Amino acid sequence: MTTRRGWTRLIAVAATVAVAACTPAPRAEVPRPSAPQPQPPAVEAAQAQPRTVACKGSTASLRPDGTELTKLPRGGVIDQIRQRGLRVGVSQTAGRLSSRNLRTGAVEGLEADLAIEIARAIYPDRDPAKVPDLIQYVAMPTRDRFLALNTAENGKYPPATNVAKVDLIIADASVTCERVDTFGVRFSAPYLQTRQGLLTYRGTLGDWDPRTGITGRTVCAGAGTINLDRITKLGGIAVPVVDTTDCLVQLQRHQVDAVSTDDVILEGFRDQDPNTEIFPGVVDTVDVAAVAIANRDEDLVRLVNAVLERMRGQGMTRLYDKWFSGRAMVMPPADYEGR
Amino acid sequence: MAWRSVVAAHFRRTEGKLTLIVAAVLAAAGVAGLVGVLSIGQRADLLTDLAERRGAVNAAAGEIYRALADADATSFSVVLVSGEQVAVQQQAFRDDIVAAAAALDYATKAVPEVASTSRINELTSAARRAYLANGALTTAERLAVLSSLLPVYTGLVEAGWVYSSRVDPVGTSYLNEASLLARETMLELAKDLRDATPPAGVDSFPWFAVTVGLAMVLLLVMIQRYLARRTRRRFNVGMVAATVLTLVAFGWLAASSVVAAANAATSAELSRTHLVPLTEIRAEARNLDGAQARALIFPLVGDLDELTTQVNRIDGKLTAVRATPLDTEAQYALDGAAVVVEQWRAAIARDFSATRPGYGEIAKAITGSEELKVDLDHVISTASRQVDQSIVDARSALAGTDVGVAVLMAVAAAAAVGGLWPRIAEYR
Numbered sequence: 001m002t003t004r005r006g007w008t009r010l011i012a013v014a015a016t017v018a019v020a021a022c023t024p025a026p027r028a029e030v031p032r033p034s035a036p037q038p039q040p041p042a043v044e045a046a047q048a049q050p051r052t053v054a055c056k057g058s059t060a061s062l063r064p065d066g067t068e069l070t071k072l073p074r075g076g077v078i079d080q081i082r083q084r085g086l087r088v089g090v091s092q093t094a095g096r097l098s099s100r101n102l103r104t105g106a107v108e109g110l111e112a113d114l115a116i117e118i119a120r121a122i123y124p125d126r127d128p129a130k131v132p133d134l135i136q137y138v139a140m141p142t143r144d145r146f147l148a149l150n151t152a153e154n155g156k157y158p159p160a161t162n163v164a165k166v167d168l169i170i171a172d173a174s175v176t177c178e179r180v181d182t183f184g185v186r187f188s189a190p191y192l193q194t195r196q197g198l199l200t201y202r203g204t205l206g207d208w209d210p211r212t213g214i215t216g217r218t219v220c221a222g223a224g225t226i227n228l229d230r231i232t233k234l235g236g237i238a239v240p241v242v243d244t245t246d247c248l249v250q251l252q253r254h255q256v257d258a259v260s261t262d263d264v265i266l267e268g269f270r271d272q273d274p275n276t277e278i279f280p281g282v283v284d285t286v287d288v289a290a291v292a293i294a295n296r297d298e299d300l301v302r303l304v305n306a307v308l309e310r311m312r313g314q315g316m317t318r319l320y321d322k323w324f325s326g327r328a329m330v331m332p333p334a335d336y337e338g339r
Numbered sequence: 340m341a342w343r344s345v346v347a348a349h350f351r352r353t354e355g356k357l358t359l360i361v362a363a364v365l366a367a368a369g370v371a372g373l374v375g376v377l378s379i380g381q382r383a384d385l386l387t388d389l390a391e392r393r394g395a396v397n398a399a400a401g402e403i404y405r406a407l408a409d410a411d412a413t414s415f416s417v418v419l420v421s422g423e424q425v426a427v428q429q430q431a432f433r434d435d436i437v438a439a440a441a442a443l444d445y446a447t448k449a450v451p452e453v454a455s456t457s458r459i460n461e462l463t464s465a466a467r468r469a470y471l472a473n474g475a476l477t478t479a480e481r482l483a484v485l486s487s488l489l490p491v492y493t494g495l496v497e498a499g500w501v502y503s504s505r506v507d508p509v510g511t512s513y514l515n516e517a518s519l520l521a522r523e524t525m526l527e528l529a530k531d532l533r534d535a536t537p538p539a540g541v542d543s544f545p546w547f548a549v550t551v552g553l554a555m556v557l558l559l560v561m562i563q564r565y566l567a568r569r570t571r572r573r574f575n576v577g578m579v580a581a582t583v584l585t586l587v588a589f590g591w592l593a594a595s596s597v598v599a600a601a602n603a604a605t606s607a608e609l610s611r612t613h614l615v616p617l618t619e620i621r622a623e624a625r626n627l628d629g630a631q632a633r634a635l636i637f638p639l640v641g642d643l644d645e646l647t648t649q650v651n652r653i654d655g656k657l658t659a660v661r662a663t664p665l666d667t668e669a670q671y672a673l674d675g676a677a678v679v680v681e682q683w684r685a686a687i688a689r690d691f692s693a694t695r696p697g698y699g700e701i702a703k704a705i706t707g708s709e710e711l712k713v714d715l716d717h718v719i720s721t722a723s724r725q726v727d728q729s730i731v732d733a734r735s736a737l738a739g740t741d742v743g744v745a746v747l748m749a750v751a752a753a754a755a756v757g758g759l760w761p762r763i764a765e766y767r
Contacts, residue, residue, distance in 0.1 A: 028453035033487050036463035038495055038516050092508065092637060099508035102418040102636055105698025108506075133697075139637045245512045252509075272507040 037255055040246035041141075057180030061189050061290070062298055063336035064306035069121055073299040081122055081167055081300075088115045089140040089148050089166040093245035095268030096323045097172055100137070107137045110323040111170040114191060114291075117315070118168065121307045140171045141243040142222030149294040151184030167300060169292040172262055174226055179292070186295040188304040189334035190288035191316065194262035196227050198279040199251070199269055210258060210279045217257040220247035227261050230283050236260070248273065262287065264324065288332045305334070353569060354766035357759055360562055364581070364755040371555040371585065372748030375592050378548035379741040382599060385541045386734040389603070392449045393534060394727060396478055397610075399446035400532035401618055401723065403485065406439035407529060408622035411521040412709070414496045414514055415632030418503045419702040428706075429500065436493050443486050446532070452479035459483045472527035481532050485525060492520050511637050518629060526622065533615065536607060541733075542600040545593060552589030556582055559755065570762055577758015584751035588744045595740045602733035606726050612663045613722040616656050617715055620676075623653050624711040627683075631705045634691060635698065643691040650684045653711075669718045676714040683710055 072078055081087075090098035090111055098109040107115075119131045126134065140148060147154055150165040172194070173179070175187045198219070200210050208217065214236035221227040223240035231238040239256050241247055247259040248269045259269065266278045291308075293301050311319070312331055320329040349355040413432040420428055454477075462471060462484050471484065495517035502510030559582040566575050627649045634642040657680060661673050690701045 029455070031454060031456040031459055031483065033456050033459035033463065033483070036468075036488055036491050037465055038491060038520050039465060039468055040512075040516055041519055042469070093511055095508050099506070100511075100636065101506050102503050102511070103421050105635075105702070136695075137638065139639055141639070243512065245509050246516070248509045249512045249516060268508070272502065272505075272509050 037253065038249075040250065041242045055177030055181055057177055058337065059175050059177055059180055059187055060335045060337040061187055061305055062301045063338070064302045064309060066306065069124075069303075069306050069310065072122070072124070073303070076299045077167070077297040078122060078299050078303065085134050085136050086115075086119050086122060086168070087136045087138060087166040089138050089145060089169040089171060090115070091142065091171040091244070092137065092139040093243055094172060094265050095271050097264060097268065098137075098170070099268075100139075106132075110192075110319050111172070112137075113319055113322070115168070115170055117311060118291075118304055118307050121303060138166050140166075140169060142171075142225060142241075145169055145171055145173060145224075146179055146183035146185055146292060149183060149185060149292065151294045151296065153182060153184030167293070167297070168304065171292075172265060172289045173292045174262070174287040175290050176226055180295075184295045185292045186298070186301050188291040188293060188301060189308045189336075190290040190332040191308055191311075192264065192289040193330065193332045194264050194287045194289055195280060196230060196260060196283040196285070196287065197263040197266050198258050198260050198282045199266045199276050200258040200279065201251075202275055202277040204257075208257070214258065214260070214282065218255075219258045219260045220250050220256040221260050222247070225261070226287070230285075231260055234282070245269075251276070262289070267324065267327075305336075309334070352766070354763055357763045357766070360565075361756055361759050361763070364559070364562065364759070365752050367555050367558055368581075368585075368748050368752035368755070371551050371589075372745050372752075374548050374551045375588060375744035375748065376741045378545045379592060379596070379737055379744065382541060382545070382596060383734065383737045383741070385538050386599065386603065386730060386737070389538070389541065389606075390727070390730045390734055394730065395449035396446045397533050398723065398727075399442040399449075400529055401614075401719075402442035403439050403446075403532065404526065404529040404618060404622055406435040406442065407521055407525050408625035409709075410435040410439070410496075411518055411526075412625040412628035412632070414499070414517060414521075415629050415636065416706045417500055418510070418514070418636065419632055419706050424706075425504075432496065436489065440486075440489060443482055443489070446478075447482050447486075450479050450482060452477065454480045454483040459487060463487055468524065472524050476528075476531075478532065478534075481528050485528055485532075488520065488525055488528075492517055492525065495520065515633070515637065518633065522626060522629075526626075530619070530622075533618075542604045542607070544600065545596045548596075549589055549593050552585060552592070555585050556589075559585065562755075566759075566762065575758045575762070577754045577756070579758075581751040581755035581758065584747050584754060588747035588751070591740060591747075592744055595736050598736040599733040602729045602736060606729035606733070609722060609729065610726045613660060613665075613669075614719065614726050616660050617719050617722060620653055620656050620660070621711060621715045621719060623649065623656075624715075625709070627653065628705065628709065631687065631690070632702075635701050635705060638691075643687070646687045646691060647684070650680065650687060654680050654684070669721065672714050672718045676711050679710050679714060 090107060092098055092100050096109055098107055098111040100107050115135055116132050119135050120128055123131050123134060148166045179185050198210055214234055217236050218239050219231045219236040220239040220241060221231055222244040228238045228240055244261050250256045251259050263280055270276050270278055291304050316331045410432050413428055417425060417428045495513050499510045499513030559578060563575055563578045567573055630646060657677055
């Protein structure tokens with residue numbers, strides 16, 4: 001028995017050795033890579049440089065004299081617009097402010113309604129129901145918004161030379177002195193009061209309470225916005241994107257910890273993703289948003305201000321209620337030159 | 340020490356010298372035959388690899404490139420059409436994704452290497468992504484990276500559709516990011532997956548083998564001159580036969596190598612001048628479809644310039660292909676394509692000018708036709724077949740040559756020995 005078992009064992013060992021000798025090199029392991037993260041369009045363009053000198057321009061607007069809406073200014077930019085149509089730069093991806101219904105092409109939101117009001121003042125002789133067709137909307141990714149205005153300052157930027165020009169930018173543009181200086185913008189009277197807020201998941205993983213600050217957290221905001229600078233000042237890691245809505249994609253794909261921008265835009269984000277929550281009051285400052293116009297088009301600035309002054313009170317309240325119902329909103333006071 | 344002088348004395352005699360010559364001829368014939376067989380074998384191996392492994396990868400690369408370009412265009416079309424068309428377009432997109440996955444699978448079967456988990460993760464990491472399209476990647480790495488990007492891409496597009504159908508603007512951002520991933524990374528990776536440059540040695544003249552053959556002939560001629568002096572016979576039939584057989588063997592080797600090289604060069608040239616540019620034109624046409632849809636959905640500053648540049652690029656490539664020699668059928672198809680490009684240019688100028696038609700009308704025009712698809716698909720598949728056929732021709736030109744050379748050299752050696760043996764016998 002012992003001998004037979006010995007032989008069996010010997011044969012088994014020999015077979016194993018033979019098999020091992022014939023076996024090719026061990027096969028490569030089955031790879032188990034992790035899912036690549038998609039990336040938003042790269043931020044690489046010129047933006048307002050941090051300033052070392054004090055701001056020279058004025059954020060004050062031009063006072064309408066009250067005749068714009070009864071007697072259209074002739075021979076200038078208003079005449080050109082009446083001939084070729086009104087070009088309006090909108091964000092197009094900000095829910096409640098301006099977003100495009102892709103199937104119909106219609107742009108909807110508070111800013112789109114504002115554009116229609118302005119267009120009706122420019123075309124008082126047209127059928128009010130057909131006036132929206134005279135508006136050509138151009139999407140303004142957050143970063144490049146102000147380059148689309150035809151100003152002497154923008155002529156200095158190479159990218160601005162091959163940029164289609166718009167007459168008005170209504171894209172939640174905060175009024176800042178830097179923008180006046182850098183891009184040659186003239187802001188209208190403000191139509192919206194905003195505060196920079198924070199949007200993150202409804203329930204973070206426990207190691208972070210968004211109310212306690214953003215130190216060391218990656219926070220996304222549109223490139224070239226004041227929001228981005230404030231994130232850095234508050235100790236957060238600023239993640240710039242070309243268009244603010246790319247931030248929501250980044251948050252949903254867990255590539256950033258939070259998004260920080262104007263509360264009105266954040267509300268639009270929360271509408272689209274109920275798994276998010278807004279934390280207001282990250283920043284104490286109150287911003288105002290106004291229509292941005294090229295500083296050489298003074299007639300247009302006055303006309304827009306006339307429209308806004310006409311809407312102050314009832315007209316604007318109706319718009320606020322339509323798009324931000326349940327939110328207390330007041331049209332900010334205007335700051336006109338030569339008071 | 341005595342045996343040494345005996346051996347030396349033996350080789351000083353003519354009989355000994357002739358024995359040495361026989362040995363030399365046998366050795367030379369062996370070496371020449373081996374060199375000839377190896378030369379043919381190496382070329383044949385390269386061509387087999389070109390036809391099978393690289394051929395498979397190239398064919399799959401063309402399909403991945405096509406499918407991704409079509410998918411990119413369709414991802415935008417879906418949000419511009421309505422009704423049942425939405426489901427039809429979505430299905431077309433999914434078909435293209437599955438086609439791309441199947442082509443990746445097909446190509447992977449021809450590439451035995453496996454990229455490691457850490458290498459794939461490194462390549463697809465955010466830090467490396469910007470360089471991914473231009474990086475030097477192995478075929479296995481390219482395939483692995485494409486395989487891991489494909490589901491991510493599909494997820495972005497499907498999310499974009501759902502958000503867009505709910506009129507949520509973030510849908511546009513998803514579609515934009517997806518398109519960016521497809522155009523700037525995946526299509527570039529797929530484009531470089533194709534490698535049609537013939538490997539070194541496939542299209543060159545077999546200088547070394549032919550030199551060895553000529554040296555063999557020279558050796559045989561010199562031996563015959565020596566024999567003529569020694570034996571006072573002008574010709575040795577066996578040696579003459581060996582010389583002729585060697586000439587035939589290496590003549591055959593040279594001729595078949597030249598034919599194979601010419602076929603391989605034709606294949607590479609066809610690939611470079613027809614197949615690659617036509618595949619690119621077709622994909623760029625789909626990119627332009629997508630860009631038009633994007634410009635309508637999300638009009639940006641400078642759209643008209645950008646779209647016109649793209650049409651011009653397609654036009655330039657098409658003109659270059661049309662300037663090369665083409666068969667009638669291809670000529671006809673490409674003339675048709677040129678007309679389509681002109682109409683396209685005009686349509687873009689109209690749809691993205693200040694006096695543009697309404698949104699719905701442009702959307703209909705953009706989603707209504709897939710320009711250049713019909714015109715080019717047939718020409719591309721013909722060109723692809725021709726490229727493959729040339730490689731097959733090259734391979735078959737070499738068929739039997741290795742065996743032929745070996746047999747001829749063996750017979751030549753036998754003939755030489757046969758011719759020399761009676762002379763050695765005379766001295767015994």
